[in-house]
Amino acid sequence: MDLSDNEMIICRCEEVTYGELKNTAETYNCSARELKLRTRAGMGYCGGRTCRSMVDSIAHSSTERDVTQVTLKYQPPIRPVSFGSLGEITK
Amino acid sequence: MNRVIVIGAGPAGLSAAITIAESGYEVLILDEYMLAGGRLLGQLYEEENGKWWNGIKESKNLHDKAIALGIEIRLGTPVSNIEKTDGSWVIYTDEETYYTHHLLLATGAAEVPLPIPGWTLPGVMSVGAAQVMTNVHRVKPGNRGVIIGVNVLSSAIAMELKLADIDVACITLPKKNQVNKESGNPMDVMNSLLHVSHMAPSAFVKFGSKLMKNEFMKKMGITFFPKSGVKMWDIPIMLRKAVINIYGENTVEGVTIATINASGEVIEGTEENISADFVCIAGGLYPLAELAAVAGCPFYYIEELGGYVPLHNERMETVLDGLYVAGNITGVEGAKVAISQGVTAGLAIANNLSGGKQEVEIKEAIKRIEHTRDNAFIQFHPAVKEGKQKLQQYWEEYGQQAKVEVTI
Numbered sequence: 320m321d322l323s324d325n326e327m328i329i330c331r332c333e334e335v336t337y338g339e340l341k342n343t344a345e346t347y348n349c350s351a352r353e354l355k356l357r358t359r360a361g362m363g364y365c366g367g368r369t370c371r372s373m374v375d376s377i378a379h380s381s382t383e384r385d386v387t388q389v390t391l392k393y394q395p396p397i398r399p400v401s402f403g404s405l406g407e408i409t410k
Numbered sequence: 411m412n413r414v415i416v417i418g419a420g421p422a423g424l425s426a427a428i429t430i431a432e433s434g435y436e437v438l439i440l441d442e443y444m445l446a447g448g449r450l451l452g453q454l455y456e457e458e459n460g461k462w463w464n465g466i467k468e469s470k471n472l473h474d475k476a477i478a479l480g481i482e483i484r485l486g487t488p489v490s491n492i493e494k495t496d497g498s499w500v501i502y503t504d505e506e507t508y509y510t511h512h513l514l515l516a517t518g519a520a521e522v523p524l525p526i527p528g529w530t531l532p533g534v535m536s537v538g539a540a541q542v543m544t545n546v547h548r549v550k551p552g553n554r555g556v557i558i559g560v561n562v563l564s565s566a567i568a569m570e571l572k573l574a575d576i577d578v579a580c581i582t583l584p585k586k587n588q589v590n591k592e593s594g595n596p597m598d599v600m601n602s603l604l605h606v607s608h609m610a611p612s613a614f615v616k617f618g619s620k621l622m623k624n625e626f627m628k629k630m631g632i633t634f635f636p637k638s639g640v641k642m643w644d645i646p647i648m649l650r651k652a653v654i655n656i657y658g659e660n661t662v663e664g665v666t667i668a669t670i671n672a673s674g675e676v677i678e679g680t681e682e683n684i685s686a687d688f689v690c691i692a693g694g695l696y697p698l699a700e701l702a703a704v705a706g707c708p709f710y711y712i713e714e715l716g717g718y719v720p721l722h723n724e725r726m727e728t729v730l731d732g733l734y735v736a737g738n739i740t741g742v743e744g745a746k747v748a749i750s751q752g753v754t755a756g757l758a759i760a761n762n763l764s765g766g767k768q769e770v771e772i773k774e775a776i777k778r779i780e781h782t783r784d785n786a787f788i789q790f791h792p793a794v795k796e797g798k799q800k801l802q803q804y805w806e807e808y809g810q811q812a813k814v815e816v817t818i
């Protein structure tokens with residue numbers, strides 16, 4: 320694995336690299352959820368909309384997939400919502 | 411509250427809404443995009459019978475029909491959450507909160523990314539983005555592109571780019587890594603391509619059908635696959651090359667490709683540069699089921715359907731009361747299948763509202779989905795039927811379990 324692969328960004332919001340994810344997955348043999356929590360990949364403002372499937376694939380290189388449960392949980396809001404409209408008092 | 415709400419104005423959502431309105435019920439459609447039609451908008455190709463499937467036209471027909479029936483469509487309205495409170499579904503958007511007893515999720519599919527060094531440079535986009543720019547917005551994504559990822563979608567879109575007079579230098583594989591395991595493996599790609607040979611004229615078809623015969627032949631086929639690729643619509647498809655890097659100072663200037671062996675390992679010293687001003691990444695599609703997940707639907711991972719799908723029956727009902735699904739959220743397939751699923755979901759909703767007046771029509775509609783699937787021009791997974799059977803089995807098992815729980 321050459322340098323450029325390891326430096327490649329997977330989660331753009333939190334700037335987590337491929338190398339970081341791969342090493343964490345190998346060191347801890349972790350589930351997708353644990354990999355996310357350890358690295359913060361998928362925890363930025365987009366809510367993992369781009370990197371979710373990649374984080375999932377990297378975790379499943381070392382662990383078995385649970386076919387009866389979504390491995391990386393979806394949490395509301397599933398689209399970015401501005402603080403303005405979240406906190407707005409309806410007229 | 412008697413108004414039905416549909417999330418997603420793609421072919422599935424629009425057809426469902428039309429069916430519900432035709433049965434005499436009020437419908438509201440919410441969609442985050444600025445146009446109605448969903449992923450149908452970007453589609454453009456010639457079918458086997460020589461007829462053109464023009465997504466913009468098909469979308470307009472569905473949209474006009476919906477408007478004529480008095481269906482309200484609110485565009486530019488992303489739904490950020492749904493939940494069930496006091497027996498009704500609550501739908502949250504930026505501006506307003508909506509309530510209904512019957513909610514249909516028709517949110518379609520999304521694209522899988524393939525990470526490659528340099529993939530965060532401006533000028534790199536998903537192949538679907540290039541399709542929407544070209545066919546919907548009529549803006550060229552660039553003058554000369556490279557498509558990474560060889561599959562049904564990328565070959566269909568390559569042809570569309572070609573029609574728009576955009577040069578496609580080649581379609582090739584991504585370098586293998588832990589994410590691009592299958593899409594970077596020539597054998598796996600070859601296997602998945604063989605069933606789309608009807609979309610590839612001349613050379614590839616002949617090549618493909620001969621290879622179909624057995625594993626040994628496939629292996630030989632990959633081993634002797636011409637390094638310069640096999641041409642389809644004059645675009646070289648290269649199964650023995652992979653992009654190892656996307657380069658450029660501030661924006662894409664080109665890609666470095668290298669020869670790979672039959673299992674996808676890069677052969678040192680074979681690197682060469684191809685200049686390009688845009689790069690498309692084609693990693694395939696998965697059902698976009700976020701809202702079904704936050705609602706609490708049980709899910710199953712079914713590879714043939716593109717990933718995790720919410721559990722539902724043939725009538726497109728989920729296990730949650732008043733929550734329905736239709737279209738690509740139930741598995742990745744072509745637009746015609748999505749339309750027939752939308753009609754079925756629409757009938758199921760109307761039937762539940764009318765106290766069971768549409769039973770016969772529902773049965774017919776279910777059969778029509780099968781028929782449409784059997785005759786589909788575009789198929790994203792060769793074993794989609796088996797995938798649907800697996801889901802049906804999960805549904806039955808789930809029903810058994812629920813019964814046991816009730817008796818206890």
Ligand SMILES: Cc1cc2nc3c(=O)[nH]c(=O)nc-3n(C[C@H](O)[C@H](O)[C@H](O)COP(=O)(O)OP(=O)(O)OC[C@H]3O[C@@H](n4cnc5c(N)ncnc54)[C@H](O)[C@@H]3O)c2cc1C
Pocket residue numbers: 398417418419420421422423440441442443447448449450452453454487488489490516517518519520521537538539541563566695698701736737738739743744745746748788
């Ligand atoms: C990039 C791409 C290219 C494709 N190309 C082809 C092709 O060439 N040929 C083919 O047959 N099939 C193609 N498909 C498959 C395509 O998904 C189906 O053909 C068909 O469009 C599916 O219809 P649908 O109604 O299920 O979903 P879609 O057509 O995807 O419509 C879903 C709609 O839901 C909306 N939506 C999603 N989430 C939310 C939310 N939270 N809030 C509000 N609105 C939401 C979206 O804006 C969208 O308009 C493609 C899919 C993709 C993703």
